[in-house]
Amino acid sequence: MRASFYEGAGRFRIGAAEVPKAGHDEALLRVRRVGICGTDLHIFQGHLDHRVPRGGVIGHETLAEIAEAPAASGFRAGERVVVEPLRVCGACRACRTGAAYLCYRLKVLGVDEPGGMQEFWTVATDRLLSVPATLSDDEAAMIEPLAVAAHDVRRAQVSAGDAVVVIGGGPIGALIAMVARQRGARVIVSELNPFRVEMLAKLGIDVVGPGRDLAAFVEEWTGGDGADVVFEVTGNAAAVRAMTGLVRVQGTISMVAIHAEPIPVDLYRFFARELTLHGSRLYARQDWEEALRLAATGAVTLAPLVSRRLPLESLQQGMEEALRGGPVMKVLIDLAP
Ligand SMILES: [Zn+2]
């Protein structure tokens, strides 16, 4: 079978590998689509070399079909599934208290352990969720990022009537906006990339684009109060400088982005307005179920977010294009034969 191997910063190698053998609690999957996301771009740039081994197979946003599964699992050959790409210990404090996705010994498939950028992949059957027939392959490949967004919105307790600001209108920011809107919130997204501004507008999402003063806009938009919830989804220091100025008294900031370096935060604002800041990472099983429900009912539209589909052989090119920040939203790798 074909697979893509990480060979260090800036390099993927396409090569042949043995089809893996499924263990007794595992299914053998035939991979169909794998999304490329911000985490993969960090891997590509070598930022996660302490986690991703040389020769490792990345890919954690996967749609596959069952090639073989144990009869007791209930999965049938040919059935389409998405993969919750986490391996947890089941015994640590996080696992015991309902937050297994924050397991102290968490392994992310496609980062720490082999992922979906290969034609066949073995995964524990308790990590698989069936895909409703109404979803296309492309849409189903977006369930993982939608589960992230569902988790972020749930954790921030967004409710009807809230004024929500999303800083960063990439795939996750766009999905957070759609999930929050679906809960009855008023939402605006701040985004600089003109291609993304246009795409968000087409999805009916209100955008504060380049050349506009976000703080002044939010001030006016909320009648001087400030936003109930601000999501930071960019990973940029400028967004962190801006975020504290956008929130109402006793409002909430949700840190969704990965900030690799410590950066200054206006802590005076936390004191003066009694703000709350929390991190928001990955997802629980209920967020996957919510994502499947939102997608299957059409409450969230996924297909327009897919900018392009590339064969596995073009993974490197896809990464390079995504890094240049050009006219892309979601890029999917298509492994279908
Ligand atoms: Zn991802």
Ligand SMILES: [Zn+2]
């Ligand atoms: Zn654990």
